[in-house]
Amino acid sequence: xxxxxxxxxxxxxxxxxxxxxxxxxxxxxxxxxxxxxxxxxxxxxxxxxxxxxxxxxxxxxxxxxxxxxxxxxxxxxxxxxxxxxxxxxxxxxxxxxxxxxxxxxxxxxxxxxxxxxxxxxxxxxxxxxxxxxxxxxxxxxxxxxxxxxxxxxxxxxxxxxxxxxxxxxxxxxxxxxxxxxxxxxxxxxxxxxxxxxxxxxxxxxxxxxxxxxxxxxxxxxxxxxxxxxxxxxxxxxxxxxxxxxxxxxxxxxxxxxxxxxxxxxxxxxxxxxxxxxxxxxxxxx
Numbered sequence: 343x344x345x346x347x348x349x350x351x352x353x354x355x356x357x358x359x360x361x362x363x364x365x366x367x368x369x370x371x372x373x374x375x376x377x378x379x380x381x382x383x384x385x386x387x388x389x390x391x392x393x394x395x396x397x398x399x400x401x402x403x404x405x406x407x408x409x410x411x412x413x414x415x416x417x418x419x420x421x422x423x424x425x426x427x428x429x430x431x432x433x434x435x436x437x438x439x440x441x442x443x444x445x446x447x448x449x450x451x452x453x454x455x456x457x458x459x460x461x462x463x464x465x466x467x468x469x470x471x472x473x474x475x476x477x478x479x480x481x482x483x484x485x486x487x488x489x490x491x492x493x494x495x496x497x498x499x500x501x502x503x504x505x506x507x508x509x510x511x512x513x514x515x516x517x518x519x520x521x522x523x524x525x526x527x528x529x530x531x532x533x534x535x536x537x538x539x540x541x542x543x544x545x546x547x548x549x550x551x552x553x554x555x556x557x558x559x560x561x562x563x564x565x566x567x568x569x570x571x572x573x574x575x576x577x578x579x580x581x582x583x584x585x586x587x588x589x590x591x592x593x594x595x596x597x598x599x600x601x602x603x604x605x606x607x608x609x610x611x612x613x614x615x616x617x618x619x620x621x622x623x624x625x626x627x
Contacts, residue, residue: 347372351407364617377416400431403624408602411486435580448485463596469515479520490553525588531579538612556607565594
């Protein structure tokens with residue numbers, strides 16, 4: 343007996359079409375919901391376009407896709423729906439993270455969490471604090487962001503002070519060390535198992551924003567394997583992308599955990615169908 347699979351995301355999520363197509367191939371029925379259609383008004387929960395608000399059960403499997411980091415309404419629905427699904431006994435992908443979203447997605451929170459468990463991580467500082475003896479180059483970035491949005495590379499005190507002076511809401515930003523890297527690796531984890539890893543190449547745009555270009559599949563070195571094992575011991579990772587950095591002296595750090603990882607480049611380079619693996623996982627009892 344197939345489980346009832348529910349996927350929640352934004353209307354413009356390009357992956358929803360892929361999930362539908364793969365579900366048809368696997369003969370699975372999925373229900374897709376958009377955060378923008380949920381409402382709580384007049385003391386009543388509603389979903390536009392359907393008669394009833396989702397009623398979760400222990401036969402449901404639930405996946406939450408990326409909400410907009412800057413849209414608090416979508417954060418509200420992720421947390422509420424994840425809590426309702428978990429309390430009903432549904433199989434929720436990354437339940438602790440989703441119930442506490444956006445807390446666990448914050449780069450400052452993650453750095454503090456990694457520090458508490460002695461996981462090697464990139465040195466991270468709050469932009470709204472007085473900072474001394476910064477080791478350049480460094481990146482100023484939003485605590486909640488993706489795809490390099492809101493990042494700025496600074497290579498001197500003068501550049502740092504100029505960039506900092508232009509930023510309003512400094513409490514929403516952090517500063518991190520930017521390393522000349524020998525290896526930048528994205529590791530994809532499903533059910534606490536590594537299913538693949540790819541090399542990445544940092545790219546500095548003309549506006550000083552830092553992005554990455556995903557390249558070929560790559561085998562993890564021992565230091566990277568050790569960090570992945572350490573992370574898996576601490577966190578229960580149903581689905582996550584881990585970013586690992588190794589400098590030219592051979593020191594390795596965990597950059598961050600991404601609970602809404604990008605699939606496209608990883609799938610292109612590895613030929614691993616993440617949509618199929620995720621749906622099969624959701625359908626398991």
